[in-house]
Amino acid sequence: MKSRSKAAREGASFRDPSGFVFYHEGAPFRQINQFYRDDYRQLMDSGLYQSLIAEKLLVAHEEVDLPAPVPQLAYQIIRPEPVDFIAYPFEWCFSQLKDAALLTLKVQDLALQHEMSLKDASAFNVQFQHGRPVLIDSLSFERLKAGEPWIAYRQFCQHFLAPLALMSERDVRLGQWSRLSVDGVPLDLASRLLPWHSRLSFPLQIHIHLHARAQRRYAGEVVTERRGGRAMSTQALLGLTSSLRGAVRGLTWKAAGTAWADYGETHSYSQGALRAKRGIVEEFLARTGAKQVWDLGANTGDFSRLASERGALTIAFDYDPGAVELNYRRVRAESETMILPLVQDLTNPSSGVGWANRERLSLLQRGPADAVMALALIHHLAIANNVPLVQVASFLADLGRWLIVEFVPKQDPQVSRLLANREDIFPFYDREGFERDFAAHYHIHETRPLPDSDRLVYLMEALPR
Amino acid sequence: MSGMNMYLDPGSGSYLLQLLIAGLLGGLLLLRMYWAKVKGFFRKLFGKQVDEEPE
Numbered sequence: 234m235k236s237r238s239k240a241a242r243e244g245a246s247f248r249d250p251s252g253f254v255f256y257h258e259g260a261p262f263r264q265i266n267q268f269y270r271d272d273y274r275q276l277m278d279s280g281l282y283q284s285l286i287a288e289k290l291l292v293a294h295e296e297v298d299l300p301a302p303v304p305q306l307a308y309q310i311i312r313p314e315p316v317d318f319i320a321y322p323f324e325w326c327f328s329q330l331k332d333a334a335l336l337t338l339k340v341q342d343l344a345l346q347h348e349m350s351l352k353d354a355s356a357f358n359v360q361f362q363h364g365r366p367v368l369i370d371s372l373s374f375e376r377l378k379a380g381e382p383w384i385a386y387r388q389f390c391q392h393f394l395a396p397l398a399l400m401s402e403r404d405v406r407l408g409q410w411s412r413l414s415v416d417g418v419p420l421d422l423a424s425r426l427l428p429w430h431s432r433l434s435f436p437l438q439i440h441i442h443l444h445a446r447a448q449r450r451y452a453g454e455v456v457t458e459r460r461g462g463r464a465m466s467t468q469a470l471l472g473l474t475s476s477l478r479g480a481v482r483g484l485t486w487k488a489a490g491t492a493w494a495d496y497g498e499t500h501s502y503s504q505g506a507l508r509a510k511r512g513i514v515e516e517f518l519a520r521t522g523a524k525q526v527w528d529l530g531a532n533t534g535d536f537s538r539l540a541s542e543r544g545a546l547t548i549a550f551d552y553d554p555g556a557v558e559l560n561y562r563r564v565r566a567e568s569e570t571m572i573l574p575l576v577q578d579l580t581n582p583s584s585g586v587g588w589a590n591r592e593r594l595s596l597l598q599r600g601p602a603d604a605v606m607a608l609a610l611i612h613h614l615a616i617a618n619n620v621p622l623v624q625v626a627s628f629l630a631d632l633g634r635w636l637i638v639e640f641v642p643k644q645d646p647q648v649s650r651l652l653a654n655r656e657d658i659f660p661f662y663d664r665e666g667f668e669r670d671f672a673a674h675y676h677i678h679e680t681r682p683l684p685d686s687d688r689l690v691y692l693m694e695a696l697p698r
Numbered sequence: 699m700s701g702m703n704m705y706l707d708p709g710s711g712s713y714l715l716q717l718l719i720a721g722l723l724g725g726l727l728l729l730r731m732y733w734a735k736v737k738g739f740f741r742k743l744f745g746k747q748v749d750e751e752p753e
Contacts, residue, residue: 248706352706353706382708382712382713382716382717382720383716384706384708385706385708386708386712386713386716387708387709387711387712388706390712439719443715444711444712444715446711447711447712447714447715447718448709448710448711448712449711450711451710451711451714452710452711453710454710454714455710456710456713456714459710459714460714460717463717463718463720464717464720465716465717465720466720466724468724468727468728469716469720469721469723469724471724471727472720472722472723472724472725472726472727473716473723475723475726475727475730476723476726476727
């Protein structure tokens with residue numbers, strides 16, 4: 234965990250001179266600078282803030298009296314409603330990115346109706362709170378300047394439209410690009426990677442292909458010399474968001490065909506074993522009393538819901554974007570508020586990226602959780618990825634205090650399949666080896682066998698670290 | 699660019715492209731609004747409920 238001592242500045246909050254986020258006694262606050270005063274007043278006094286809050290599009294905040302960390306610049310300190318869990322666009326599935334894009338456009342439309350405009354359209358400014366996307370940057374608005382185009386147009390296309398188009402029209406795994414580049418997909422790259430038929434789509438032709446050509450053609454030009462008296466009316470700005478919305482809505486992705494999306498968690502269990510496993514996990518969860526649970530290898534979230542339905546904020550990680558997609562659609566369809574599905578490859582978890590490696594936090598920095606669930610997961614790490622069990626145990630103990638873990642032995646069909654075409658180099662992958670290695674990092678409270686199988690479910694508590 | 703407190707560089711190409719297609723974008727929006735009205739009229743005519751497009 235990074236230190237959040239008195240008035241520690243947030244590592245991602247430095248680009249915008251309007252203000253910055255800092256932490257005071259562990260809670261996030263925002264200093265608004267004098268520089269931004271007039272825009273902030275317009276946000277608050279025009280009715281825009283109230284509309285955004287009423288439609289749950291922006292995190293609410295209140296103005297507070299707190300000493301400013303940089304008083305010579307300060308206009309006002311606000312306390313935004315904290316977000317439960319910070320996640321990043323490269324951890325979202327297709328529909329999460331699409332919903333975040335539509336949210337951004339809706340906010341821009343509302344802003345235009347109040348004589349304001351979004352001055353940035355970064356996907357990192359959107360978080361999922363209570364199952365829905367919400368804009369977290371209260372300082373993203375500026376007063377509309379007559380005749381000016383949308384300043385954030387390029388950013389919107391790079392952060393939202395280009396990755397959505399690539400995921401929809403080329404391959405969903407291209408969503409991972411935003412892990413490499415914190416400013417989205419460069420449009421010339423998107424234009425080259427998209428299939429030819431994307432040029433037949435009018436909005437993609439304009440906002441990606443033509444946009445990339447315009448960037449190349451006018452690179453380095455001073456726009457005042459080139460604009461020749463042209464102006465952008467509010468009608469044209471509304472037309473732009475409307476066109477972008479059409480482009481985003483037109484992009485779809487069916488989750489079928491990825492590794493796990495149609496696997497189903499019931500696949501390798503008898504009905505009795507499945508019922509027993511649910512009962513054991515429920516009982517163990519109750520014993521932990523966890524408020525935040527990370528379900529690793531959650532698939533479409535059947536077991537995650539045992540935690541979320543108990544009222545625990547549950548982050549359901551899976552490495553398959555198809556499983557995460559199906560999970561998120563279920564969250565949306567049932568208006569679930571306590572479960573957040575995210576894409577996460579545990580063999581290469583999210584690292585600290587961006588400026589000074591501190592702009593976006595690693596997975597570990599966003600923990601620890603109260604409880605970690607690792608059901609039917611260990612063999613994927615220990616056998617498919619050759620991680621020694623003691624290192625698996627050490628990693629899991631870093632993620633959270635309690636652990637509900639399932640051990641799947643070699644004779645289980647799932648593990649036999651992993652070993653079918655390779656040499657068995659895992660002489661210590663058995664119950665004794667598992668318990669010995671996990672005991673190096675955990676106190677093992679309970680062990681329960683699953684009926685009709687050789688699998689075991691454990692409740693463990695990490696040793697003081 | 700007139701406003702000087704832009705903290706992001708909008709990009710010359712992204713900026714000029716919008717100005718070049720401003721008329722087209724505004725016009726398409728008008729068309730879309732009229733089309734929605736026409737659809738709404740016929741839906742009402744045939745007694746169907748007028749669905750708001752999902753946001």
